[in-house]
Amino acid sequence: MTFDRISWPRRTDRMTIRPATTADLPAVFAVRSLPEVAEWMPDLPTSYDDWLLRLGRSGAVDRMLVMEVDGTVIGDLYLHVEDAWAQAEVMEAGKQAQAEIGWCLSPDRQGSGYVTEAMAELVRICFEDLGVRRLTANAFADNTPSLRVMERLGMTREALTRADSLHRDHGWIDGVTYALLREDWKG
């Protein structure tokens, strides 16, 4: 598993970053179940038990890290190492070559640069510890705060996909994909 290949926790100036444990999940749920948070997230969980079940079934719990400040979980990070697109004959060389990253922060901690600080560390983990060569992040095109984080991390917009993403309230809206190559990373 991806997280077993790294020694935890990782520390930044103000935060501790580590894989989520069962004990963290109530705090993560408390953030994720806020409607203003779920606006741009994959789901709006209403029942803790259903959410837990879905996390386990989808494997998302194995891709979840938490950001901790002074012992308090203030949000979660997403890291999924995956195979790059490759022609069949070179598929082996594309295995685990890229990663998708994401984040979710408690609204009462917003505006202090926590996400950028945590994600900068996660980008370092991907390139230096996991040997990933390319990172991607996806968002609804109207999720401006998220797009700003991607840009601060040095990611470049690679795609604007028109009316390709179905939102529970806004219907079919645009999506964006950002990416960063290891060779372009300013570390």
Next chain:
Amino acid sequence: MSESTPGAGPFDRVTWPVRTKRLLIRPVTPADFGRLYEIRAIPEVTHWLTGRPASYQDYVGRYGTPERLESTLVIGLGGTIIGDLFLGVEAPYSQIEVRERAEGTQAAIGWLLDPAYGGQGYATEAAAEVLRICFEDLGLRRVVAGAFADNASSLRVMDRIGMRIEGRTRRGSLHRDLGWVDGIEAAVLAEEWHSKPR
């Protein structure tokens, strides 16, 4: 849109064969494998394709699966198969609460022509018809296609059939001879397709 039978694949909702000015399009059958392998055995054909089958058995192993049979069409010209088409219906991204509404609303398409029949607009004619099938017969709302950025002939077909380039993935695709190269993503929405004169 024709009536759909529960459990039936998208191709069951279309009346086959479909005819264009010069071509005939229909779902692939195992009887086509010999001719289709013959085309894929030409190195220049597979230069930009996902796989280069090493033998006929290898071809059948990869392209004879139920999923492939349900998403592959052949292009006929006066009784000869001159290429094949991919039409895979899929679910675009959606938030979980509205996932059911998103399922089966989008398709990815692709095309492949025997180079002996190149330069006469056959790939464009066939790909344009696949778009029509997607929007008119299947009632889809969005169609996408991908290609290596240097696959100029494929990009030309995308452009001619009205697909827009939406993204360029930098060095995100691994090519067997060229290493890490750029990819292109193109798309067209039903409303765009319907608003264009044909």
